[in-house]
Each structure stands twice: as C-alpha cells, then as structure tokens.
Amino acid sequence: MTVAVRIIPCLDIRAGRVVKGVNFENIIDAGDPVETAERYNAEGADELCFLDIDASYENRSATLSTVEAVASQVFIPLTVGGGVSKLQDIERLLEKGADKVSINTSAILDPSLVGNAAKKFGSQCIVVAVDSKREGEKSYVYTHGGKNKTAFETSAWIKIVEGEGAGEILLTSMDRDGTKIGFDNELTSSIAKDLSIPLITSGGAGSIDHMIEGITDGKADAVLAASIFHQKEITIAAVKDGLASKGIEVRL
Amino acid sequence: MKVGIIDYGASNLYSIDRSLRYLGANTLIIDEPSKLKEVDKLIFPGQGSLGSAMSHLKKIELFEDLRIHLKEKPFLGICLGLQVLFSKSEEGDTQGYGFYKNEISMFPPDLPIKVPHMGWNKVFIKQDHDLFTNIENDTRFYFVHSYLLKDFDEEKSFSTTHHGIEFISSIGDENIFATQFHPEKSGEAGLKFFDNFLKWNP
Numbered sequence: 001m002t003v004a005v006r007i008i009p010c011l012d013i014r015a016g017r018v019v020k021g022v023n024f025e026n027i028i029d030a031g032d033p034v035e036t037a038e039r040y041n042a043e044g045a046d047e048l049c050f051l052d053i054d055a056s057y058e059n060r061s062a063t064l065s066t067v068e069a070v071a072s073q074v075f076i077p078l079t080v081g082g083g084v085s086k087l088q089d090i091e092r093l094l095e096k097g098a099d100k101v102s103i104n105t106s107a108i109l110d111p112s113l114v115g116n117a118a119k120k121f122g123s124q125c126i127v128v129a130v131d132s133k134r135e136g137e138k139s140y141v142y143t144h145g146g147k148n149k150t151a152f153e154t155s156a157w158i159k160i161v162e163g164e165g166a167g168e169i170l171l172t173s174m175d176r177d178g179t180k181i182g183f184d185n186e187l188t189s190s191i192a193k194d195l196s197i198p199l200i201t202s203g204g205a206g207s208i209d210h211m212i213e214g215i216t217d218g219k220a221d222a223v224l225a226a227s228i229f230h231q232k233e234i235t236i237a238a239v240k241d242g243l244a245s246k247g248i249e250v251r252l
Numbered sequence: 253m254k255v256g257i258i259d260y261g262a263s264n265l266y267s268i269d270r271s272l273r274y275l276g277a278n279t280l281i282i283d284e285p286s287k288l289k290e291v292d293k294l295i296f297p298g299q300g301s302l303g304s305a306m307s308h309l310k311k312i313e314l315f316e317d318l319r320i321h322l323k324e325k326p327f328l329g330i331c332l333g334l335q336v337l338f339s340k341s342e343e344g345d346t347q348g349y350g351f352y353k354n355e356i357s358m359f360p361p362d363l364p365i366k367v368p369h370m371g372w373n374k375v376f377i378k379q380d381h382d383l384f385t386n387i388e389n390d391t392r393f394y395f396v397h398s399y400l401l402k403d404f405d406e407e408k409s410f411s412t413t414h415h416g417i418e419f420i421s422s423i424g425d426e427n428i429f430a431t432q433f434h435p436e437k438s439g440e441a442g443l444k445f446f447d448n449f450l451k452w453n454p
Contacts, residue, residue, distance in 0.1 A: 002415055003371040004392060041439065046372055072270050076439050077394060097267060099437060122300055124368050124396045167368060198366050221366060251372040251392040 004251045005215050005243060006046035006222035007236050008079075008200065009229045011036060014054040016062035020230055027053075030230060033066045037074045040229070043236040045076065046251055049102070049170075049224060052082030053145075064096045071097020079127055085109075090117055094125065102127040102170055105143040108150055108157075111164055118165030123197075128166040130158060132187065133174040139187055146174050158191055166197060170224065173203035180206025180228070185218035192219035200224050208234055208242035215248055255450070256291030258318065258333075259283040261308040265297045267436040268330070275443060277450055285317040293449070294321060298331020298434065299396075302341050302348065302356075305332060319349055322428070328383075328449050329430030331397055334423065337430060341399060351428075356399050363416035368398045375411045375433060381424050383448045384410070391441050393421075393433035400432065427454045 011018050013033055020030045030036070037048055048070070052063045060083070067080055080093050081102030090101045107114050107128055118126045131142045132154040139154040150157075158169055171191060173184035181204055188201045201220035205211055205228055214223045228234055240250040255272055257265045259281050272279050272295075280291055288294075309315040335341055339350035341357075359367045372392040377384050400419040413421035413432065422431045429449075435442035 002365070003369060003373045003395070006371050071267065072274065075267075075271050075274070075436060075442055077437050094264070095266065097270065099264065099267070124299070124370065168370070196366065197368075198370055221371070 002249060003221075004046070004249045005220075006200075007044070007211070007239055007250070008047045008049050008222055008224040009040045009045050009236065010049040010051060010202070010224050010226040011230075012051050012053045012226070013063060013066055014052070015059045016066050019053065020227070034069050034073050037070045040236065041074045041076055044240055044251065045236050046222070047077040047079060048074065049079045049081070051102075052080065054082075056083075064092060067093060067098050068096040081127070081129055086113070087117060087120060090121060090125075094121065098125075100125045100127050100168070102129040104129040104131065107161060108141065108143050108152070111160055114161050114166050115164040118167070123165045123167035126166050127168045127170055127200075128158075128161040129170040129172065130154060130161075131172050131174055132184075134184075134187075142174060146177075154187070155191055155194075158195065162195060162197055168198045168200065169195065170200045170202060171220075176204025177202075178227070179204050180210075182206065182210040183214040183218050183220075183223075185213055188214070188218035188220055198222065208239050211239045212242055212246055212248070215243065216246065253293070253450070254278040254280055254291045255293045255295060256280050256282040256288065258294065258296045258309075258314070260297075260300070260305040260314075264299045264436070268295055268297050271436045271443060271446055272450070275447055275450060282314070284312060285314050288314075288317055288321045291325070293326040293452075294318075294328070295449075296327070296329040296333030296336060296430075297436075298329070298333045298335075300332060302332060302335055305336065306348065322349065322351075325427065326449070326452050326454050327428045327430075329428070330434060330436070331432060334401065334430035334432055335399060337423075337428065338401070351425075352404070354401060354404050356401055358399055359416060365416035368396055369400075369415045370396045372438075373413050373415060373433075375413055375421050377411050379410050381410050381422075381429070382452050382454075383422075383424070383429050383445060385448045387441060387444055387448075392438075393431075393435065393441055393445075394437040394439075395421075395433050396437075397432060 079100040080098040085106040198221040200222040202224040205225040336348040
C-alpha cells in the first residue's frame with residue numbers, strides 16, 4: 001500500500017528522431033518520437049526518459065521541438081537528458097514540457113549546478129545520472145558517455161549530489177550495460193540503503209526476472225531499460241504482470 | 253468557456269495548459285489581475301515553494317484579486333494549489349489564503365519511505381464528487397510532494413492516499429476542489445479528471 005515501482009523506457013534521440021545503435025558509428029533510425037512515446041504510454045510506461053545523444057548546438061532546437069511535440073500528446077512524466085550544462089538549458093527544457101532533467105557530466109564538472117538547479121526549479125525535477133564502473137572492490141563514476149574516468153567513487157559521489165539537492169538518482173552500471181545478464185544489484189542495493197531519495201536502476205536488464213530482481217535485490221524504486229523494450233523482446237505490460245505476481249506494487 | 257491558469261512564476265503551468273488544450277478547452281494564462289475577468293474557471297498549478305509563489309502573486313498584484321475570484325469561480329488547485337488554501341505550512345512561515353486552519357506538514361522523518369513522495373499512488377475515493385465521475389476507486393495518480401495535509405474536515409475530504417502514513421489527497425468545498433496529485437501527469441486518469449473539471453457546474 002504505497003507508491004508503485006516505476007517502469008521507465010529510455011529513448012535515444014538525435015535531430016528529432018528516435019535512434020538506436022550499438023555504437024556511435026552504427027546509428028539507425030528507430031521511428032518518430034511521438035509515435036514511440038504514445039506506444040509506450042499505451043503499454044503502461046510510468047514515465048518516459050529521452051536522452052539527447054547528439055546535443056550539439058544545431059540539434060538542440062530539434063530536441064526542444066521533440067520534447068514539445070511529445071509533451072503535447074502524452075501526459076505522463078518526461079525526463080530529458082543529454083548535454084544539460086547550465087540553468088538556461090534546464091529552463092528551456094521545462095518550458096517545452098520536460099518534467100525533469102537529468103544531469104551527468106556537467107554535475108561532475110560543477111557540482112553546484114545540481115544545488116543551484118534544485119533551488120531554482122525544485123529538487124523534484126533534478127535527476128542526477130551516474131555512470132558507474134567497477135574496479136576491483138570499488139566503483140568509480142565516469143563522464144562523457146562513459147569515456148572519462150573520474151576520481152569519484154560512486155557511493156561518495158551520490159552522497160554529494162543528494163546533499164546538493166538532487167531529487168532522484170539514475171544509476172547505470174557500465175559493466176552490465178548492454179549485457180542482458182541483469183542489473184548490478186549488489187552495487188544498487190549498497191547505494192539504496194543509505195539514500196533518502198528515489199533510485200532508478202539501469203544497465204543489464206534482459207528479462208522480466210531481471211526487472212524483478214532489480215527491485216527485490218537491488219532495492220531500486222524504478223527500473224529503466226532501452227533495448228529490450230525497443231526490440232519488443234518484452235513488453236512493459238509483461239514486466240508489470242511479473243512484478244505484480246511477486247507482490248510488488250505496480251500501476252496496472 | 254475559458255479556463256484561466258494562474259502564473260506565479262515557477263510552475264509547470266504549461267503541462268496543464270497542454271492537457272486542457274488536448275481536451276479542446278480554451279485557456280488563458282493569468283499573469284495580471286485584469287485577466288481574471290476574462291475566464292470562467294480557474295486552475296492553480298502546483299510546483300515550487302509556497303513562499304515564492306505567494307510573494308510573486310503579491311508582486312504582480314494578483315494575490316487579493318484572486319482571493320475574490322477564488323470564492324466565485326469553479327476552482328481547481330493542484331498540489332501547491334491545495335496548500336495555498338490553508339493558513340499555515342511547515343514550509344517556512346508563509347501564509348496562504350487561510351480559508352482552512354489545518355496545518356500542512358512534512359512527511360514524518362522516521363518513516364521508512366522516500367521523500368519526496370514521487371510516483372504513481374492509489375487514490376481512495378471516500379465520497380463521490382463530479383470530478384471523480386467515471387474514475388474508479390483506487391485508481392493511481394501521479395504524485396510529487398514533500399508536504400501533506402494530514403487531518404481535515406471529514407465532509408470536505410474526498411480522497412486519501414497512503415505513503416508511510418495516510419494523508420488527504422483531495423478536498424472539495426462548494427466551488428473549490430484541490431488535489432495533492434498531478435492530473436496533468438496522470439495519463440488517461442488525469443485527462444478524465446480534467447475533462448470532468450471542464451464539465452463541472454458547482
């Protein structure tokens with residue numbers, strides 16, 4: 001009898017289109033953002049996450065138009081990330097219909113961005129995305145789409161942004177991303193136990209059981225996945241049925 | 253029929269505007285007192301802090317005029333738009349309109365829950381209301397808040413929701429209805445709720 005676990009499909013967008021690709025050289029068109037958003041909404045997505053994978057100056061306006069087009073047709077929470085580096089970027093995205101923005105690299109470069117954004121727009125709309133990679137017993141934060149290692153250990157960094165006023169953490173395991181062997185539940189649960197704000201787990205989902213384990217073992221409040229939903233390997237509705245069968249609260 | 257949406261400088265009013273226009277409604281953003289006369293119904297959106305909302309309304313000289321229209325026109329308050337109807341909040345020493353004396357408090361700190369309360373939660377409808385027409389009991393709506401209304405007049409409480417503790421998730425009083433949840437982010441259920449508001453004749 002509490003708030004439902006959230007299932008969040010993530011869409012990569014570039015120049016106003018949904019794209020998918022294994023790497024940056026291999027990007028193929030995967031459809032219209034509004035149509036894709038409507039399909040996920042109809043399947044029961046609890047939120048939508050858009051990641052602008054090419055947040056160049058020219059494509060920024062295409063992204064804003066995309067956000068506006070989706071927000072005019074689909075009335076569930078919408079998180080947008082990719083290239084968010086200043087308060088003005090956040091303001092523009094919110095004006096066009098984003099409910100939350102996710103900040104990643106720019107938060108590392110200037111952690112006060114998180115605090116200033118939370119003060120100006122409210123914690124509820126500031127998501128900090130953390131890309132984490134294991135190294136022996138420790139995990140470190142990476143930036144620039146996983147290219148650059150930082151000196152921050154993942155747990156320490158998350159405590160910093162929580163203190164700055166982040167409203168939510170999107171934690172992606174780079175070790176698991178794309179592997180379809182399941183989320184890094186050991187990492188997620190170790191973070192979740194000391195965290196007062198919601199945690200979204202990401203990276204590695206390949207089955208409905210993985211989604212269930214992300215909640216029961218990983219202690220996450222929400223699960224995010226991209227490819228398994230795009231490729232229609234499993235539907236959001238099937239994930240929710242699976243979670244509900246284990247007694248986990250979902251919005252059916 | 254035209255619906256006015258109050259602009260207090262820091263809210264997601266455009267999400268509400270988009271939902272209403274999707275349903276075919278005429279809308280007007282109210283950012284100065286003279287515009288109040290042009291609309292038939294009012295929505296007070298929810299997001300941001302009570303203190304900054306109140307001081308912005310005073311700065312643009314909307315605060316007192318809005319108080320008069322609040323008593324006359326069908327009014328829907330969302331989240332912060334519920335809290336403004338009350339006299340005091342733990343969120344600073346800010347005064348709302350003070351129509352009701354109950355206190356808006358924070359979620360108790362010792363509960364094993366995440367705050368803000370963010371996500372889809374069940375709305376237990378305690379009394380029928382025009383705004384819940386064709387909405388089933390226990391339907392999930394989208395919530396984002398850290399403050400809540402714990403106790404209120406039974407006759408004016410229309411639903412409750414549970415997150416660690418039970419709180420009042422909607423209230424109604426003649427031409428006033430206010431929700432802690434966000435219809436503009438609640439998918440089909442939210443659109444149904446807004447459609448009921450557009451048809452509402454209190």
